[in-house]
Amino acid sequence: MSNKLPVGIQVYGLRDLLENTPENFKNVMQQVKALGYDGVELAGLYGLTPEHVKEVLDEVGLVPISAHVAFAEMMEDLDQVIADYKKIGVQYLVMPYMAEEYRPVNPEGFQKFLPMLNEVGKKIHDAGMTFLYHNHDFEFVRMADGKWGYDVMFESIPHDNLMPELDTCWCDVATGDAPGFIRKYAGRIPVIHLKDYIKKGEVKNMYKLIGIEEEESEGDTGYFGFR
Structure with missing residues (x-):
């Protein structure tokens, strides 16, 4: 039995090839496949319809693993976000970035934000998808009780409603211990970001x-x- 993990690429990293020329989407995806990737993590649809994105990925042979979607976009029309990415076949919807007013460095804003995350995550879970959070370095701030803000977030929200998309680079930059966080959240990290720095x-x-x-x-x- 093979233990090979499927490897995808962030389409966000290819944004300069797509932002002003969405017609390049198929060509770019063909090149991604030729490089040996198994799937992609989407970051917007670049003006394309969900149906067109799915058609291209199916034709090329790339799995739509996950999608980064701005939290503001989710709050504006979560039903539409869910519907669009379900059409593509995405399993994981990912919050890519936390606004400054909600970060752990601002405890009041952070505590206000956690129920909002939970509510969004529950709706995504009820729709048969999984809500993930992609970290940077600013989540790794010590709270008044000595816990990392990152840990408080995942302790406060049920597993079904929020799981980590651990970014090993940012985690290591902030804590020097990305392997420790991988072990801590073993079994709860369906998608992980690996980057050199x-x-x-x-x-x-x-x-x-x-x-x-x-x-x-x-x-x-x-x-x-x-x-």
Whole structure:
């Protein structure tokens, strides 16, 4: 029996090829497949219909694993979001980013936000899909009780309504212990982000695209290739 895990690519990372030329979608997906990827994580539909996106992915042979959808878009019309991505065949809807006013560094806003997350997650679960949260570094702030804000979030919301999409790069940047969080949430991480990064001392541009040489200079370009 093969233990090979399916590997997908974030379409967000290919956005420059698609944002102004959605007609390139099929060609880009063909190239993704040729590189050996099994599936994709969508990040918007670039003006295409869900039916067209599904048709292309089916033809090319890529699985629509998950989709990053802005929380504001979910709050505006969650029924439509669910319907669109169900047509494509997406199983995991992912909140990609937490607005500043709701982050753990602002405990009142954070506590106000958790029930909102739970409500959205329950509706997604009831529709037969799974709601995931994609972290950056700002979730890993110690709360008054000493717990990470990240842990408080997942302790406060039932597993059925919210699961991690652990971003190992951002987690490691913030805590230095991405493997520890993988073990802590074992069995609850259906999708995981794996990225390389550069981190030397207090360097601000903590990671760059693989293959980009680090500039040895006192100045910092702040280059971020991935999210």
